[in-house]
Amino acid sequence: MKKIRKVTLVGLGAIGAAYGSLLHDSLADSFQVVANEERIKRYQEKGILINEQPYYFNYITPEAKTEPADLVIFAVKNAELPQAIKDARHHVGSDTIILSLLNGISSEEEIYAAYHNEHILYSMSVEIDAVRAHNEVRFTTRGRIEYGEMDNTLSDDVHAVKELFEEIGINYEISRNISHTMWWKFMINVGINQTSAVLKAPYGVFQSLPIAYEWVESAMREVVSLSEKTGTGLSEKDLKKFWPIINNLSPNGKTSMLQDVEAGRKTEVEYFAGKVCELGKKYGVPTPINEQLYKMIRIIEEMEKLPK
Known part of the structure; x- marks a missing residue:
């Protein structure tokens, strides 16, 4: 069965930062955040305060060549998705699992059209109350991530994400009807x-x-x-x-x-x-x-x- 060892996140808004902190704590250098040079400079200077704890993530620019990740998570707004897809291109390989936590019902199709990746799991963040202001993120609950295959099968990809979430402490639910x-x-x-x-x-x-x-x-x-x-x-x-x-x-x-x-x-x-x-x-x-x-x-x- 697949094992997720390397994870890339695109998007450090409220939701991205809330889940990113858990990924950073557990995976260390195996977790990367894609951001442009201007954002990286700003984030490195001040850090991101997540429930008052400063985080200095492992950043990588979109241009930097790297091995594909085992899992790529998109946590941007819908209008930012086309750019995010371009920014993550070096991180997506033929076997990379993709989770899109965007609102709405169309982001997975947009990602597939760009990458033709066959490992896109349909997903969403539910019941999280995170708020971001400037470089500070606060929340009382991270809620959970619900995800699954469109045909509702319990694939190797579904099990690999389940194992990762359990390992790092992300609450999840595998949907029976995604x-x-x-x-x-x-x-x-x-x-x-x-x-x-x-x-x-x-x-x-x-x-x-x-x-x-x-x-x-x-x-x-x-x-x-x-x-x-x-x-x-x-x-x-x-x-x-x-x-x-x-x-x-x-x-x-x-x-x-x-x-x-x-x-x-x-x-x-x-x-x-x-x-x-x-x-x-x-x-x-x-x-x-x-x-x-x-x-x-x-x-x-x-x-x-x-x-x-």
Whole structure:
């Protein structure tokens, strides 16, 4: 069976740093983080504070030649994925396992189109409440990584990742139906990420105000309707499963999209509401909530460009 000894990470945002710290602690020099020279200089000067502990990772530039890794993890935003794919090209070989922790339901196909790698596992990070500000990352829970083969087989790749996660202490779940799981996470992102970005609200607002959480469920329900058309099997039961999850997150925790809005960065609205509206037109499913969220978030993005 495969053994993962060398791991490469692309992306040191909140999620990448949270899992990267465990990889660094266990694998030492066998764990590398791909970053450009400007970022490496900045990271080496100040380090990355992860729950107040400074980390100085083993960095490598995209241009540096290296042997392919056993596992490559992508933990960037969707808009950054094309560049990340280019940056990781020296790290991906024919036998390299790939995990993409990006939000949405399309990154694996984009990675496959670039590499034609047959070892891409479908994956996502669930229930993590990490927040990054400048060089500091804080979280109360890393949540878990759910992953699996698209045909739901327990392949050698699945077992190799399982062995690694158990060795270094990453909580995981091997999905029995990965397409359903991916759509469930997509549904959550569409609901909580977007409404939190518009309201500029941490998780505590949705835990305390029923009217705010009703808006989350309205956006998610449109994804459930689409799922019925695509055969990915979401139901009202799946929608209700999110309530106890959000209640276990830190009230001060923030979604990645809210963090983007607060930092004045481009959001992933095209991959959330934009995708919902696109599929709604394709399948004839009304998506009025996501149409409004799309407009609101795009307006917020454009307001950032106005003269101060």
